[in-house]
């Protein structure tokens with residue numbers, strides 16, 4: 001089957017490779033000529049585990065190609081996937097200009113009876129607007145609209161696309177359903193459930209899924225604030241909650257909160273859509289507020305630990321919005337860096353993949369080439385992203401090179417037990433801190449951060 005994918009960002013490129021891997025002929029197109037050049041050379045414009053290899057294999061075997069010319073890409077399409085960006089406008093409403101432009105191109109160049117599939121995350125009702133543009137600009141051609149939301153996560157996108165939990169298809173015609181069934185047959189035949197519904201339900205299901213996952217994270221973060229004040233352990237509370245299959249353990253990890261291109265914009269878009277439709281959904285605004293508060297809570301711990309930030313050096317391990325990606329869009333680690341820099345601290349970051357992008361975004365950020373280089377001379381070390389390689393950081397090395405033995409774990413990544421008797425002040429998130437034994441600990445909730453405070457600030461290592 002001839003598949004055309006418009007937009008070669010994270011979702012679009014993984015969609016190209018996935019359909020090619022399962023035997024279809026795929027053409028990807030994008031308005032960004034530089035990106036198309038890279039892709040033609042078999043290089044992905046961003047880091048995603050397994051993507052480069054799959055891309056090289058599929059292009060060299062001839063099933064997958066790229067062109068900057070939308071007309072060429074669309075002329076012989078049986079099915080077109082719209083994978084362009086739908087960023088949030090300042091008021092949270094999704095900006096659908098790129099979707100409209102794509103619809104005009106499809107109307108002009110795609111053949112009769114083409115199946116037009118929304119894969120970009122769009123507000124419920126977008127297909128109706130899409131249909132109008134296709135009809136107004138497509139003359140007498142017939143189009144079959146469908147919605148096929150994507151649930152892949154950055155960092156595990158190839159796995160999520162080839163072995164998804166489910167495939168959701170919203171359709172309005174037998175032909176549309178038939179084409180999508182045939183397209184996905186190799187994946188569905190391996191036992192993946194196919195859920196067929198109407199288009200508006202499919203559109204809404206994607207926003208609802210992302211907003212609910214964000215809500216789980218914010219619930220865990222609000223709970224972390226309570227645990228810090230109650231001397232309880234949020235990780236253990238989440239384990240107990242998660243052992244109830246009605247709740248589930250996933251996405252209950254407290255920390256710096258969610259970031260990335262999807263959750264922040266999708267929570268805002270669902271809130272805006274609900275309001276446009278005449279229903280206020282303040283729970284979603286609260287999800288956003290608690291998420292912002294998660295960064296503030298970690299920043300408050302740094303301030304509590306260091307007294308004044310002016311002239312203090314802070315090592316920030318992890319800059320990407322999550323591990324296994326170089327994506328820094330809406331990264332909570334960068335929000336924290338911004339906060340600490342504004343308070344006068346010197347922040348030196350390290351990230352295995354995202355350093356360059358982070359520096360472009362935040363020029364005042366210092367960069368180090370390794371965790372030990374970042375830690376050298378630092379008054380505090382903060383975990384900003386839960387890259388697995390930070391888990392085994394050498395505490396003895398840190399003790400030697402840091403100015404103060406102070407670690408603030410914004411992702412609850414490190415093993416709390418390793419800090420007991422280590423001479424470090426260790427402040428995890430929503431869990432009891434560890435402080436050197438000689439120091440008496442008070443729990444001071446008056447400052448609003450809920451951070452546990454030792455009587456003394458960490459002393460410089462002699």
Ligand code: UGA
Pocket residue numbers: 011121150151152153154155210213217250251252253254255256257258259260261262263321322323
């Ligand atoms: C998310 C969804 O998980 C995908 O299903 C969806 O397809 C995608 O958005 C999208 O709409 O395109 P992604 O943004 O790649 O995927 O990343 P996630 O793994 O969901 O993580 C999002 C953020 O939540 C990260 O910053 C992560 O660190 C944070 N998070 C996650 C927590 O703070 N706590 C948790 O327990 C889980």
